[in-house]
Amino acid sequence: MFWPLLALALLLLFDYLFTPGFFRLELRGGNLYGSRIDVLNQGARVMLVSLGMTLVIATGGVDLSVGTVMALAGTVAARLLVVDGYGFIAAVSGALGIALLAGAWNGVLVAYFNIQPIIATLILMVAGRGVAQLVSDGQIINFNDASMVFLGNGHFFRLPFTLTIVLFVFVGMWALTRQTAVGLFIEAVGDNPVASRYAGVNARLVTFLAYLLTGLCSGLAGLVASSNIKSADANHIGLYLELDAILAVVVGGTALTGGRFYLVNSLVGALLIQTLTTTMYARNISADIAPMPKALVIIAVCLLQSEKARRYLNQRFTRHQSAALPAITPSRAQP
Amino acid sequence: MDKAPLLEIRGLEKSFPGVQALQGVDFTVGRGEIHALMGENGAGKSTLIKVLTGVYNRDGGESRFEGRSIRPRSPREAEEAGISTVYQEVNLIPHLSVAENICLGRQTTRLGFVRWHAIRKRAEKALHRLDLTLDTSRQLSSCSVAIQQMVALARALDTSAKLLILDEPTSSLDEREVAELFKVMRKLRGEGMSIVFVTHFLGQVYQVCDRITVLRSGKHVGEYATAQLPRMELIARMIGKDVTEIEKMSRSRDRQPAPLSAQPFLQVTNYGRKGSVCPMDLAVRPGEVVALAGLLGSGRTETAKLIFGADQADSGEIDIEGRPVTIRSPRDALRYRIAFTTEDRKVDGIIPNLSVRENIVLALQASRGPWARMRRPEQNALAGRFIKALDIKTPGPEQPIKNLSGGNQQKVLLGRWLATEPKLFILDEPTRGIDVGAKAEIEKLIDALRKQGMAILFISSELEEVVRASQRVVVLRDGQKIGELTGDEISEQTIMRTIAAPTTDSEAVHPAQL
Amino acid sequence: MKKLDPKYIPLFATAIVMLALYAGGCLAYPNFGSLRVFINLLGDNAFIGVAAMGATFVIISGGIDLSVGSAIAFTSILIAQLLGHHWPPAGAFALTLLIGLAYGTVQGALIHLFALPAFLVTLGGMFFLRGLSFVLSPESLAIKHPFYLQTVRTMAIPITQRPFVTFPLTAQCFVVVTIIAAIIAGYTRFGRNIYAIGSSESSAILMGVPVGQTKIGIYALAGFFSALSGCVATFYMQSGNPASFVGLELDAIASVAIGGTLLTGGVGFVPGTAMGVIILGLIQTLITFQGNLNSWWTRIAAGVLLLLFITLQKVVGSKRH
Incomplete structure (x- = not known):
């Protein structure tokens, strides 16, 4: 919890000093605007996705298809509204339905067919965009349904409505994992799947559930993302978002090997990532280039968390202190 | 031996976080001898071997091989120096062919390209030294464990090793295969090779070894000529007690089996799984400890996993308290109040x-x-x-x-x-790798649970423990139930004798080959 | 006594699928069976084939490389820029391949030395190279160097005069790289070590296989092949584009899996991968011939095929035990 907050504070300090206008807040039409509000609003989708991703990573897996699921949900909603002429409720239900289906698909492949998570979700990551193209017939669908637009642009208590969605999902997620034993089971399965199965935990169901929930979160994020720009573009909604989400979760301290997970920390991590993104945009770094520095950050963070890297550092350090210490090959030093 | 020893280790030190695994251990192996390395679990045998073969780095000490000081940093360096190892679990590459497993990492090449024909020839030659003819293009995983063990041995021979280390090679072999292995070992000794032999089985030591080194809790206890160290003395050195104490310990005690009329909590009939457990009958009554005894690989753990639903049976019935049930997962087992601590x-x-x-x-x-x-x-x-x-x-x-x-x-x-x-508690090696005090406590606990009326299925490699804890012993070999002992029949000797008894049906198929 | 080794079953399935698709195409469309269509199939998919060879090694070793698509896009734009700045083609290719090798080595080092998961490192690589491509040029760049306008065409080997069919440079690259990859996999210690590591890394260590060296080498090789694939792609595209080849890693991985390589490592076939590439190409050609199908179906078909073959591997694998 401490490190991501510190990093966030440092980044904000940097922006305060060097990025002009980053800290300006305006009250327009009774609502707040400004870079920091942008971070919250744009960050909503990263926060939503990383909430789901936290659970998947805690089971020891990963979901590479989150961006694609966002695109699927966005295009399905837009299509239902514009092409098929359904109402808002039907559009949202349809979008979330397809997102749940996508999550269930991943979940079944990983939990019941034992396909490695990377491969299973990679299939949907790539093939899913093809499906989204089919749904939108290769077109960018613009919409102006008031409720749909409100999702990503509306305000609630002067703050973007998206934050309300995030809060709602977070509370739901927290209740589902921490007020039931699902959270304990997820951590157990992620930490040691065989032992958990032997202890009677329904490892498959738990894993399935994690992917299902991630699908739902991605679907919501997709609705928010397409609502933001009042259109659905199957090629671009959620592009590269899987990296942001994984990054947010890892920065938040949930290990990629699975086990303990921290929902709040993932939210902080997501805010950190979004601040990074917004800072880059504010400093005129294009959206296309932005993934590059982020990739460096995620590798750096993982290096810091990697036990091997730490041990190298420690060894360096201790060797300076006492040169007499014998060299131990780190990977094999197990009795 | 008038010549200088082949291998001479002085004052070897090795520690892991929290454990001093080796403390000033000496170890000497002469030329052309089979040398047993003995000790209980945790004595430091495998650590010693792993240091010797470069898997671990040592913390201190000196080792000389053929008079030269050596300090291998990887198994490859050890092999190059002339020390080859065959590990307990077969450490080969399952997806590759027999020939390639024998030559991997040192394939015959010409201009950097692997010459497959030469490799097959080499592999055949190495196997031939073991009196084995085998299609060397077979995938390793399609061979039986015994054959795989022989392939590992052939691999060791292919390096022109001078010292061969065999780390518990017999634990998954049957009697005939063990005899075959001993023949090979004697032949190699005849060719001037030295062999370090690590085993749990005392009998085997006396059959094949010339000298014995005993370790206990990371320390060197002594080195003896096999002929001058009676079996009881060896045991005493290994566990650090004197002979009279052992005799007191092994005296049998009260072991009333639960009355046969009591309804078994668990009754399996004809229960089995292709490739691991032959169909068998087994019953456990409340207030009774039933032990599963047998060598490593005899199907003890497999049987336990089958009953617990961790593996699924493909034949037979299972009854809990007289009612037929199906157990297809640990969750099912849990529902019927069955517990299982794993090996x-x-x-x-x-x-x-x-x-x-x-x-x-x-x-x-x-x-x-x-x-x-x-x-x-x-x-x-x-x-x-x-x-x-x-x-x-x-x-x-x-x-x-x-x-x-x-x-x-x-x-x-x-x-x-x-x-x-739980009403039935399956304990698979509950005392493995833990210190003596905790061991005794766990044994006491098992006895207390039994007295409270729990049904217990107990698995242990240590026969001594089996004899102490159980009212009934089911003896397994090759995934088959080959005998059942009750009451006063239970002793280390009878169990050993049952395991060693010739199979009635000598053509019985090894389940691993099905 | 010699029964078919179960590890070859997926390979046979691949061959059958390939022949069936081809036969089906020939029956359905009159021109499908022509030599030109087949040559084009090889030529157009050559760059995928080259990249898939790198992916084959990575997957046999039990790893994964997600950076393939970005690496190709990066190389293509790098070459376009270098040639635009009047570098000689040979120099541009050499530098590009060197960079590919270097970046692969870095990925391998991160994976091996710091025990980071391969998917994470190569996912990072995927985004890094994609971003870097846009740094080099935000837009697609046409390559107008004479080497591309003329030499590439003249290097094609004529096969038949009437109709005039040539074997293009791209297809030649595909064939040559496949042969080289097959030799590496089957006839070098390095190649055999890759199989050993993929099958059982712990055994490989105890058997004295230089695991670290080999693992880093695998990713270096994959980086090299990705860069080479980028070069081949420029022959075919005559341009460099930072936004191109998104999702190509799935095509590469799918080709490898369809070719009978176990995604869990230890078993794999270079010729199988070549067949996998051809199968994906056949599907694409069929969709083109069909005419009114959206090109996005190719992606979906790749995903479905990958899934089918993984399932086949699971079934075969579980039967073996």
Whole structure:
């Protein structure tokens, strides 16, 4: 919890000093605007996705298809509204339905067919965009349904409505994992799947559930993302978002090997990532280039968390202190 | 020996975090001799071997091989120096061919390209030294364990090794295969090779070894000529007690089997699984400890997993308290109040990063389902109760279980299952790798649980322990039940004799070949 | 006594699928069976084939490389820029391949030395190279160097005069790289070590296989092949584009899996991968011939095929035990 907050504070300090206008807040039409509000609003989708991703990573897996699921949900909603002429409720239900289906698909492949998570979700990551193209017939669908637009642009208590969605999902997620034993089971399965199965935990169901929930979160994020720009573009909604989400979760301290997970920390991590993104945009770094520095950050963070890297550092350090210490090959030093 | 020894180790030191695995160990192997390295679990045998073969780095000490000081940093360097190893579990590459497994890493090449024909020839030659003809293009995983063991041996021979280390090579071989192996060992000794032989089986030491070195808790106890060290003396040196004490220990005690009329809690009939367990009958009554005895690979663990539903049976019936049921997963077993602590705590027992409390609560919570979460006070009370009752030494219930010692981890796992109030408790090697004090406590606990009327299925490699703990012993070999001993029949000798008895049906197919 | 080794079953399935698709195409469309269509199939998919060879090694070793698509896009734009700045083609290719090798080595080092998961490192690589491509040029760049306008065409080997069919440079690259990859996999210690590591890394260590060296080498090789694939792609595209080849890693991985390589490592076939590439190409050609199908179906078909073959591997694998 401490490190991501510190990093966030440092980044904000940097922006305060060097990025002009980053800290300006305006009250327009009774609502707040400004870079920091942008971070919250744009960050909503990263926060939503990383909430789901936290659970998947805690089971020891990963979901590479989150961006694609966002695109699927966005295009399905837009299509239902514009092409098929359904109402808002039907559009949202349809979008979330397809997102749940996508999550269930991943979940079944990983939990019941034992396909490695990377491969299973990679299939949907790539093939899913093809499906989204089919749904939108290769077109960018613009919409102006008031409720749909409100999702990503509306305000609630002067703050973007998206934050309300995030809060709602977070509370739901927290209740589902921490007020039931699902959270304990997820951590157990992620930490040691065989032992958990032997202890009677329904490892498959738990894993399935994690992917299902991630699908739902991605679907919501997709609705928010397409609502933001009042259109659905199957090629671009959620592009590269899987990296942001994984990054947010890892920065938040949930290990990629699975086990303990921290929902709040993932939210902080997501805010950190979004601040990074917004800072880059504010400093005129294009959206296309932005993934590059982020990739460096995620590798750096993982290096810091990697036990091997730490041990190298420690060894360096201790060797300076006492040169007499014998060299131990780190990977094999197990009795 | 008038010549200088082949291998001479002086004052070897090696420690792991929290454990001093080797303390000033000396070890000498002469030329052309078979030298047994003996000691109980945790004596430091495998650490010594791994240091010798470059898998671990040593902390201190000196080793000379053929008069030169050596310090291999990898198995490859050790091989180049002339030290080859065959490990207990076959450490070969399952997907590659026999020939390639023998030559991997040192294939014959011309201009950097592998010459397959030459490799097959080499492999055939190496196998021939072992009096084995085999299609060397076969995939290794399609061979039986005994053959794989021989391939590993052939690989070691292919390096023109001067010292061959055999780390428990016989634990998964049957009698005939062991005899075959001994023949090969004697032949190699005749060719001037030295062999270090690590084994649990005393009889084998006296059959084939010239000298014996005994280690105990990381220390060198002594080196003896086999002929001058009676068996009882050897045992005494290994466990650090004197002979009269052992005789007192092995005296039989009260072992009243539960009355046969009592309805078995568990009754399996013709229960089996292709490739691991031949169909067998087995019953466990309340208030009775039934032990599964047999060598490693005889199907003890497999039988336990089958009953617990971790593996699925493909034949036979299972009755719980007289009613037929199906158990297809551990969750089913849990529902019928069956508990199971596994052989390998680290791999399939503990959830390392979760706390002691969470590890204790897990199975009970699993049996209640994900939605009926136990409240925190209830969890704390449960954890507290078992930490106290089982005397688990931990700084607190929130300590990650990985920080506990092996014995305490085992107690946490026992607590995890006792919390579910089981009626049948399957214990697979519950005392493996834990210190003597904790061992005794666990044995005492088993006896107490039995007296409370629990049915217990007990698995241990240590016959001594089996004899002490059980009312009935089911003897297994090659995944088959080959005998059952009750009451006064139970002794180490009778169990050994049952295992060693010739098969009535000598053509019986090894289940691994099915 | 010699029964078919179960590890070859997926390979046979691949061959059958390939022949069936081809036969089906020939029956359905009159021109499908022509030599030109087949040559085009090889030529157009050559760059995928080259990249898939790198992916084959990575997957046999039990790893994964997700950076393939970005690496190709990066190389293509790098070459376009270098040639635009009047570098000689040979120099541009050499530098590009060197960079590919270097970046692969870095990925391998991160994976091996710091025990980071391969998917994470190569996912990072995927985004890094994609971003870097846009740094080099935000837009697609046409390559107008005479080497591309003329030499590439003249290097094609004529096969038949009437109709005039040539074997293009791209297809030649595909064939040559496949042969080289097959030799590496089957006839070098390095190649055999890759199989050993993929099958059982712990055994490989105890058997004295230089695991670290080999693992880093695998990713270096994959980086090299990705860069080479980028070069081949420029022959075919006559341009460099930072936004191109998104999702190509799935095509590469799918080709490898369809070719009978176990995604869990230890078993794999270079010729199988070549067949996998051809199968994906056949599907694409069929969709083109069909005319009114959206090109996005190709992606979906790749995903479905990958899934089918993984399932086949699971079934075969579980039967073996």
